[in-house]
Amino acid sequence: MTARSALRRYLLVCFLTWLPAGLMLTSMVLLMAERGLTLAEIGLVFTVFSLVTVCLELPTGGLADVVGRRVVLAVSAGFTVAALALMAVSTTFWMFLLTGVLKGVARALSSGPATAWYVDTLHDLEGPGADLKPGLARGGALESVALCVGVLAGGFVPLVAPGHLVLPLAVPPMLGALAAAVLLVVVVLALPEPSHARLPLDGMLRAVPATVAASVRLVTGHVVLRRLVVFYLVSGMVLTAIELLTPGRLAQLAGTAERGSAAYAVVAALGFAGSAVGSALAPWAARTAGGSARGGAAGVVLTALSVGVLAATAGLDGAAGLVGAGGAYVVMFVGMSVTFVLCLEMTHDAVPAAQRTAVSSAGSLAQQAGGAVSNLGFGVLAGQTGVAAAWALAATLAGVSALVFVGMPRSDRTRAGRDGKRPAASRKAAQ
Template sequence: MPMTLPSPRSARRRFALISFLTWLPPGLALAPMVLLMTGRGLDLAMVGLVVAAYSATCIALELPTGGLADVLGRRVVLAASAAFGLAGLTVLALATTTWQFLLAALLKGMARALSSGPAQAWYVDTLHATRGPDADLKPGLAHGEAMGSVALCAGVLAGGFAPLAVPEHVITPLAAPVLAGAAAYAVLLVAALVAMPEAPRPRPTFTGVLRDVPATIGTGLRLALRDRGLSRLLLVAFAIGVAINAIELLTPGRLAALTGGAESGGTVYAVVAALGFAANAMGHALGPATARLFGTSARAATAATVVTSGALGGLAASVALSGVPGVVAAAAAYVVLFAGLSVTGLLRAEMMHRRVTSTRRATLMSVDSLQLQFGALVSSLAVGWLADRAGTAVAWAIAALVLLVSASLYPRAPGRAVTETPGRAR
């Protein structure tokens, strides 16, 4: 019996729920993660190795997992992501040795790679199936992405304050929010299987998957290279990765210096990060109105990128301040910066979705995520070196310049999905 697709309104609500559940577990684990590892004997060098293992896993698996989502379906891949995430956070909460923390990083990286694209691709596919290829994607994408930001905001606050309320004789306080994140992954697993009906796909065989996934990846990469507008949009992702990593890498140390200690800096950083995620949700909600104000998504995304670059420049300038004024200036720049990033992300996603068909959609999202990860990798290698030798302000200023240059990359033509004939990768 064929599966009935949900109405556009129902699909929008389901996408919002799935987005919330996808980002709640990482939010819960964000605040205690580093402290949990150092508290169990890892020095900062080993913590860096664990984080690098996570990033390397994401980079290695981005394209294969995107191809899997296009071949096997969005629902099964997102459910697999939830299963790996559940395992990863459970191992993280219980780990006591370096190899156990590395195992947790590998499992979390697999979960992250598997989750980059299926939910959004499912929503766009459903809306196109019910409303046609010219359906307005912005309101639904904005709602879903905003709920993801709300989940990160709520998660980081809960993860930061929950250890204070957990008795040590019951469980390691810092492990409590991590285990809560594992439980949230279990909820996501059920929700993905129940709330994401898809049109029937041919039953895959093992040899068919081995053949079709590389073919899908190759076609997606060729499309990204052949479509100049798409290539430009993907280069923007690289610049965003550079900027986000520069912020996340240097802000905790800057706030610790302003507040006079690691503990106080960590608390302030949790609050500032939550404000940033709240601003991210607000920016996603304002994205459609911003596009209407500027007339086109490309012009609106360009303006938002310029504003974001200016906010990052303001963060660099705030290094001249000390004490409470420095904290307030950094928090204000953080809010504007993340609001601008969310507007840019929403409109850029809409422009990319209009340039591909369903059979390549999840692969494209993985290519986009891969570009973001490459930007973060380059930033992690360069920004710390720059900050050590020239200062935090210079590192942030250069990241702001990279982001400003990327504002010139937005294509003026909106683009339309190419027509494909049915093939093996379908």
């Protein structure tokens, strides 16, 4: 396998991993409501999904580091197929609750192994000094493209689906299950496992908790990883505050819930497109700013300014408010995606292969935890003081989180300290 071939396979997996999520996004809540669930029951389904994901993030990350990336990715794809197929035919609260559990398991399993596979494969082919930014940036861009395509397709397919055969709102999760089945085949056939030590089954079972514990010690004891976890925590709070309050604000501006839903589908698709642009711009941002940490800080500053503009649009009505809010939303995702790609690079530069996925899962866990706090706090704040105040606080938090990157050691020094080797010249040139 060549580096180019590994990149193509990684990009295909990135796209197929997130396409099912995009397909089900716009119809999921409406489908549950159509099948008779109350808002409280729908909220409980989402809560169960989040709890399962949070509880399994670190164990499944350790599992991927021990048994292999391909196995865990394949199991994740299988759970996604089961979850979305069940969602399409669910008719009761308990059936939808089970889909939340299955989706949570799938999400936790998929958090990190694909990127770990690509990094390990590239290191096998080009050595530990291989430049990770271009591949990770393209992977992030393809994930956003998949979400954008999925949201648009999932939003408009019910309009043309034959209602006499199946409930139109059930078609998007059916398509998502089909996409996940394709992912399963691709993972099994196209992702050869990078070199790593094989253990007997009993050794694997003992190694998983040991790997998780070692990863926690690594994160808490490493200055770069500690700072990145703080950033992920804050970013989870900011992003959730935006996603929580944007649909209602757009519905208010559009005039009706139906128009607001359509407006949100378009804005969400544009946001994912902005995220793809931000991911593609990440290497350029690092070169221009003079390093990954500085590029990450620049992305956070752009995010904070965009959220501030979003807060300012809360005083506008009609088309002006709709365009202003939508534009700020898109630019926010550009900035945040620049930072996410560079954070991913810094994480993998600081982590040995044996703990790569578990440490990545720690960042995902921090982001989920921040989102949980945001769901509670920002909802209450917006209800008492208005959307503008909530978004202003989110903008302030985003701006303060840029301090995480100030004085952060360069990733090339981190790798040199870990491996005892000088990084390749391409790494220095990229920074």
